[in-house]
Amino acid sequence: MSDLIFINTALCLPFPDVEALLQGRTIAAIPQTFIQPGRSFALYPSATSINLLTDEQHYKSNFLIVIQNVYTQLSSETVWIKAWAKCELCQILDNSESLEALSQLTIWQKKALQQILLQRQYIFIAHLRVYLLSNPIGIPVNPQGQFMGLPNPVRASTTLPVLGDRIFAQRKHQLENRQPPLHPELEELQSALASLGITNPAAKELDDDIKIFFGWSSNKLINEPDPDLAWIKDIAKLGNRSKQEDEGKNNYQAGTDFENVVRDSLDFLGFTVDRTHKGGAGGLDLFCSQPYPLFGECKAGKKIPNDTAVQLLNLGSLHRLDVFNQAVKLIIGPGEPTNQLKDAATVHRMAIINPETLEKLVKLQKNYRNSVDLFKLKEYLKPGQSDEEVEKYIDQIYASINLRSQIIKTVKELSEQDNQSLESILQRFTVTEIRVHYNVTHNPKLTDEGVHDLLIELSSPLTGYLGRIKGNDWRSDHFYFLHDLLISPR
Known part of the structure; x- marks a missing residue:
């Protein structure tokens, strides 16, 4: 069960402060006056600020790098309220406070905190537990001081906390007692990765991992659908082709579709795929050079032809016989192999797996990155039909x-x-x-x-x-x- 409340007011904070709260980078806000612990309110991101300093002087540079692309989402007519918060604690700080320690735990520079003290004589640090709204609320731009009334009550629940209970309690304890951050170097690395991740998938992957480590992002991130990986669910379908599915396609095009998805699959598993081998008439379908040589033949349809093992033997031997003899040899295709094909594959030490088995391996790698050890997988690619053996490895x-x-x-x-x-x-x-x-x-x-x-x-x-x-x-x-x-x- 989750708590359900209706919220009538919103706390106006500068847009960067709200964004930091939404991302879980901080639990701290600087209201203009004291906020009573236990009070709940929506978070209104204001494009205007009473700060005398520029954003570059007010916020840490590594944080500004992270949110620079979010600034483009600001509208001059509509404000989108995405979250609500409950004040868990509000501290009153004066000149006796170590602003350096506070700065290390927040998004604000020390000189910005000093400027606020000069303006107000006190700094109010509100510890906010933030929850996302299931549907963002759009309201006209109309900031009215620290708190403003909402046009309509907002239905809010605790089902979508930005930070889990344990992480929030640790961060609150750390902030309340001014304990220094545990991994400042990792925070710097994450900031650099955030901008690189826009165009570099590997950087984004590591960025996501670091955010999960810090508690800035949920573990559920790894299970959210990634549109760039939608092809994984089509591996088996492309291997098990039918005339109905191939309507408008010739056999060559249907086979090429499957070869391409197999290459993508092995690349995703960690193999170095030689893209110069593209199958076709008289061509080798698949060759991987790292972490060990692997020669492959891909067959789409309803069953694997009997001569596939001989075909792989001939094409692989032409590539480089000494490498081929020591390499892993893999046939990927649909259906139950005939006894003739299984016997030939066993003699020539070729493993046969179905497209469904390949899809299970790739799905495993997607859900748990780097969980598939290619050298261990090699041990389960036995001569002949290997689906059962590979399934054992997946189960392990x-x-x-x-x-x-x-x-x-x-x-x-x-x-x-x-x-x-x-x-x-x-x-x-x-x-x-x-x-x-x-x-x-x-x-x-x-x-x-x-x-x-x-x-x-x-x-x-x-x-x-x-x-x-x-x-x-x-x-x-x-x-x-x-x-x-x-x-x-x-």
């Missing part, structure tokens, strides 16, 4: 992911056993405590050493599901919960 990966999800869940359960005070939310646990709690309800039982290996992996900055406090030795390491590892449907 899902089991491995599920184990890690359960370890994360164990740490989360431990932190929820006590009351919901801030201290329990931030509680850390030893390897033995985590292992004991896990073994109560799971089989097979794990050892301290095995659990510690998993905890180290899950607390890596590149994963960020758990946090780690390093001890004098591995047994005195302590771990705490950061993010869930969501299990995607297969």
Whole structure:
């Protein structure tokens, strides 16, 4: 159940401040006057500001880089309210406050905070818990001081928090006590990646990972449909062609469609695909040079022709015989191979898989990036029909992911056993405590050493599901919960 409320007022804040709150980069706002904790309101992004400094002087440069493309969305006629917030705390700061520490934890430069103190003598820091609205509300531009009435009450719920409970509590504790940011270098890297990610998919991928690590973005991000990867769901369909589906296409064009999607699939899995091999009459359909040589033949239709193994043997041998003999040889096509084809593939050490199996591998790689180890996959590409063997490898990966999800869940359960005070939310646990709690309800039982290996992996900055406090030795390491590892449907 989620709390449902109706909101009649909006807090007017400068547009960059609201954008930072929406992105989860900060939980802090600087209202003009004190806000009573517990008060709820919509967030009105104002294009005007009472700041005497320019944006370049007021905000950190790395933050301005991130939002520069969002500025173009501002309208002179309509304001779009995308979120509402509840004030959890409001601090009153004066000249005795360390503005350097506050600046490190927010989007504002130290000199901007000093300027506000000169203007007002006090700075009010509101700690805001922000929730997205299911549908943005458009209202005419009409800022009316700090708070303004809304034309119509806004129906708001807590189903879409920008930050999870645990992350928000940690950030609130950090801001309240002026604890320095844990990973300032990563924040700088993320800012650089944000602008690169507009045109560079690899930079965007790493940018998304860092935002998830910081809690600026939900883990659900990895499960949202990516229009650039829509082709994945068509792999099996393109391999299992029919006359009805091929209406208006000749056999060559239908086969080319499947060859192209197979090349894209292997490239997505991590192979280096030689694009000069494009099949066609008398041509090799597929060659991958890294991380190991792989020769392939693609067949679309209802079944794989009997002579496919011989065809791959002849074409591959013409490429370079010494490389071909040691390479992985793969036939990808529909249906159950005939005994003749299976026997030929076994003799020449060629693996046969269906388009459905390839689609499952690519879908796994999409849902859990870099989960497919190509060298391990090589071990399951057995001579003859290999679908069952490759399925075993896919099952192993899902089991491995599920184990890690359960370890994360164990740490989360431990932190929820006590009351919901801030201290329990931030509680850390030893390897033995985590292992004991896990073994109560799971089989097979794990050892301290095995659990510690998993905890180290899950607390890596590149994963960020758990946090780690390093001890004098591995047994005195302590771990705490950061993010869930969501299990995607297969």
